Each structure stands twice: as C-alpha cells, then as structure tokens.
Amino acid sequence: MKLGNTGKAPLNISGIAATGDFAQAKNCGSVLAAGAQCNISVTFTPTVVGTESGAIGITDITRIFGVFGAGRGGREYEEYTEY
Numbered sequence: 614m615k616l617g618n619t620g621k622a623p624l625n626i627s628g629i630a631a632t633g634d635f636a637q638a639k640n641c642g643s644v645l646a647a648g649a650q651c652n653i654s655v656t657f658t659p660t661v662v663g664t665e666s667g668a669i670g671i672t673d674i675t676r677i678f679g680v681f682g683a684g685r686g687g688r689e690y691e692e693y694t695e696y
Contacts, residue, residue: 614680616641616671617650625673633667634659634684659686 616639618624624645631637634657641651659665664685671678 614653614655614669615650616645616653618645618647621647623647626671627674628670628672629653630670630672631655631667632670634665634686635667635669635682637669655682657684657686659684662686 624647626639626641626643626645629637629639629641636656636658638654638656639651641653645651653669655669657665657667664683666681666683668682669680671680
C-alpha cells in the first residue's frame with residue numbers, strides 16, 4: 614500500500630504495526646516530507662481456514678491512522694480485501 618503525506622508539514626512516523634495474520638515491511642523512514650509518498654508492503658499468511666481480520670496502524674507523534682482489512686485463507690485460495 615502507499616502512504617502519502619498531503620499535509621504541509623513533515624509526518625514524523627514513530628511506528629507502523631500489523632495485527633492478525635498480516636505483516637508489514639515499510640520503506641518510509643522516520644519522516645515523510647510534505648507531498649511525499651512511500652510504500653508499505655503488506656502480506657497475509659493465514660494460519661487457519663476462513664476469514665481473518667487485521668489492521669495496519671501508522672503512528673506519528675500525536676495521531677494513529679489505521680487501515681483495516683480481511684483475508685480468507687484455506688488450502689485452495691488466499692485473498693486479501695482492503696476496506
């Protein structure tokens with residue numbers, strides 16, 4: 614997924630974390646300049662058959678932003694839906 618800073622000041626990223634059977638790898642550094650973008654790689658590795666929910670949380674000094682999604686795992690398929 615892509616993280617963009619549409620503000621006029623730098624975004625100080627103090628943390629990015631994933632929950633559930635989701636994992637993340639960020640390429641953002643600790644500061645995202647105004648108008649800049651960076652990529653966060655999100656993977657889904659199901660541990661059970663069925664629907665799993667999770668989130669990616671992005672924290673700066675004063676706020677927490679979230680992206681929520683669900684994945685469905687099983688022997689025949691893996692899929693990820695972001696909402």
